[in-house]
Amino acid sequence: MKILKKLLAAVLIFGMIISSAVSVGAMPTVYPSITSDPGDTSTQVVEIDFPFKGETVSAEIILGLAPYYGAKHEGSKSTPLFGCSPEKYYAAVAQDPAQDEMYAKLLGFFTWYAESHGLTGDEYVELLTTYVQNIPYKTVGAEVNFPIETVIEDQGDCDDKSILLAGLLARSGYAAGVVVLSEENHMTAAVKTKEGESGRSKNQISEYILIETTRFAYIGEDSALIRNRNKNRTRVREEGVILVGGGAAAYSASWQIDTILEERGQIVSAIEARWVRR
Amino acid sequence: MRILQNEIADQKTLLGQSYDQELYEEYEKNLTSYYECTATCYAYIDTLSVINTGSFSREETYQMIISMM
Numbered sequence: 416m417k418i419l420k421k422l423l424a425a426v427l428i429f430g431m432i433i434s435s436a437v438s439v440g441a442m443p444t445v446y447p448s449i450t451s452d453p454g455d456t457s458t459q460v461v462e463i464d465f466p467f468k469g470e471t472v473s474a475e476i477i478l479g480l481a482p483y484y485g486a487k488h489e490g491s492k493s494t495p496l497f498g499c500s501p502e503k504y505y506a507a508v509a510q511d512p513a514q515d516e517m518y519a520k521l522l523g524f525f526t527w528y529a530e531s532h533g534l535t536g537d538e539y540v541e542l543l544t545t546y547v548q549n550i551p552y553k554t555v556g557a558e559v560n561f562p563i564e565t566v567i568e569d570q571g572d573c574d575d576k577s578i579l580l581a582g583l584l585a586r587s588g589y590a591a592g593v594v595v596l597s598e599e600n601h602m603t604a605a606v607k608t609k610e611g612e613s614g615r616s617k618n619q620i621s622e623y624i625l626i627e628t629t630r631f632a633y634i635g636e637d638s639a640l641i642r643n644r645n646k647n648r649t650r651v652r653e654e655g656v657i658l659v660g661g662g663a664a665a666y667s668a669s670w671q672i673d674t675i676l677e678e679r680g681q682i683v684s685a686i687e688a689r690w691v692r693r
Numbered sequence: 694m695r696i697l698q699n700e701i702a703d704q705k706t707l708l709g710q711s712y713d714q715e716l717y718e719e720y721e722k723n724l725t726s727y728y729e730c731t732a733t734c735y736a737y738i739d740t741l742s743v744i745n746t747g748s749f750s751r752e753e754t755y756q757m758i759i760s761m762m
Contacts, residue, residue, distance in 0.1 A: 468750045541751060633751065671755040678758045679744045682737045689694060689730050 446503055447492045449513035449561060455481040461566055463524070465549035467542055472528060476520050478567065482513035486561040501657045505559075505593055509582035509659040514563045518586045521566070525583075537668040540589065540606060544626055544634060547580040547604075552629045573602045576628035578659070580604040585660025592658035594625055594651055603627055605656045606634070609665035623656045624669050625649045633672045694734070697727050 456479070463474040485491060494504070525546070529539045553570040562579040565571040571579065577593045581604045584591035590607035608624040624635040635649045704720040707713070743749055743757060 538751075631746075668751060671751060675744055675751070675754055675758055678761070679741065682741055682744075686734055686737050686741075689734055 444498050445493050446499075446507035447494075447511070447561070448507060449482050449485040449491055449511045449563075450488065451481040451485040451513045453481065455479075455484060457481070459483075459567055461569070463546065465546055467545050468532075468538070470532075472542070472546070474524050474528075476524060478517055478520060478563075480567070482511075482517065483563050483567045485513055486511075486564050491561075492558050501595075502659075505578060505581075505657050506659045508559055508561055509578050509585065511561060514561065514582075517563050517566060518582065522583065522586055526587075536664065537666055539587070540584065540666050541634065543583045543587070544580060544604075544628075545631070547576050547583070547628050548631050550576055550579075552576070573629050577602045577604040577626075580626060580628050581659045585658075585662050587664075588662045589660075589664045589666070590623075590658065590662045591660060592623075592656040594623075594656055605651060607653075607663075607665040608635075608650070608669050609667040622653050623651050624666060625651065633676065634666060635669045635672050636676060694727070694730055697723060697730070701727060 458477050459480055461476045461478055463472060463476065465472055492508075525539070525542055528534075529542060534542060550565065551570045552572060554572040555568075555570065555575070559578060560568075560571060560575040562575075562582045565575045565579045574593070581591045581593050584604070584606055592605050594603050594605045596602065604626040605623040606626060607622055626632075626634050627636060637649055701720065701723050704716060704723065708717060708720060740757070740761070743754055
C-alpha cells in the first residue's frame with residue numbers, strides 16, 4: 416500500500432511538472448512595445464545643441480508625447496522569461512514603430528544639416544555619434560529605455576544611449592547594433608566598418624567597430640572601461656553584435672582614427688618622459 | 694621637470710645668499726633646459742587638446758597628425 420501511495424505521489428508530481436512545462440511553452444513571447452494613446456496630442460520641444468567640426472549644431476524639434484508616455488507605461492518593457500532573443504529584444508526597443516515620428520524628425524534635421532554642410536557619409540555617422548555622446552549621462556534604473564525616453568528626457572546611461580545611436584544609424588541605412596561587454600557591465604553601439612586603403616585593411620579580422628556613447632570618444636576608441644585591453648577589443652565580428660536593423664552601409668574612416676590615437680599615445684609618453692626626467 | 698624645477702629653486706636660493714660663478718652657470722643651464730622642456734610640453738598639450746576635443750574635424754585632426762610626422 417505504501418509503495419502504491421508513493422507511486423501515485425510520484426505520478427502526480429511528474430504530471431504537475433509536465434503540465435507547467437506545457438503551459439510555459441505555450442506562453443507567447445512578449446517583447447517590449449509601446450502603446451500610445453492616439454487621443455494624447457501633447458508635445459514637447461526637444462533642444463539639440465552640441466559642438467561639431469568647429470561649429471554648434473542646434474535645433475528645436477517638436478515631438479508628440481503620446482509615444483513617450485506609452486514607453487513609460489508599466490509593462491511596456493516586459494522582458495520575456497523564455498525564448499528571448501537579444502536581437503529581437505533590442506530591435507523591439509530601438510525600432511518600436513511608435514517612435515517613427517521621432518526618428519523621422521531627428522533624422523530629417525540631421526540629414527538636412529549634413530547636406531547643407533557638405534558632410535561625407537563618415538562625417539554623418541560622426542554627427543549622429545556626437546549628438547548621442549553629448550546627451551548627459553545619467554543612470555536611470557536597471558531597465559533599458561526606449562530611444563524616445565532618452566531623447567525626451569535628454570539623459571541616459573550606456574545602454575540607453577547606445578540603443579538610441581544604433582537606432583539612428585540603422586534607420587539611416589547603416590549596419591548597426593549594440594555590443595554587450597558583460598565583464599565591464601557596459602554597452603556600446605557598433606557600426607559596420609569598411610577599412611580604407613590603409614595597409615591595416617589587410618589584417619582586418621572583424622567587421623564592426625565599437626562606438627562609446629557615454630562621453631566623447633572617436634569611433635573605435637577604447638572607452639575608459641575597456642582601456643588597457645588588446646586593441647582588437649574595439650573591433651568585433653558580426654556575431655558579437657546585436658543588430659537592430661537591416662542596414663548595409665559602413666563607416667570607412669577608422670584607419671585615420673587608428674593613426675590619430677597611435678600618435679596621441681606617443682605624445683602622452685613623450686610628455687611623461689619629459690616631465691619625469693631631470 | 695619637477696626635479697629640475699626644485700633644483701632651480703634651490704640654486705636660486707643659494708645664489709641669493711652668496712654668488713658662485715659655477716653655480717650660476719649651472720643655474721642658467723637648468724633654466725634654459727626648463728624653458729625648452731616647458732615649450733615642448735605645451736606644444737604637445739596643444740596637440741593633445743585638438744585630438745581630445747570632439748568638436749574638431751576628424752579629417753583635419755588626421756591631416757594635422759600627418760603633417761607632424
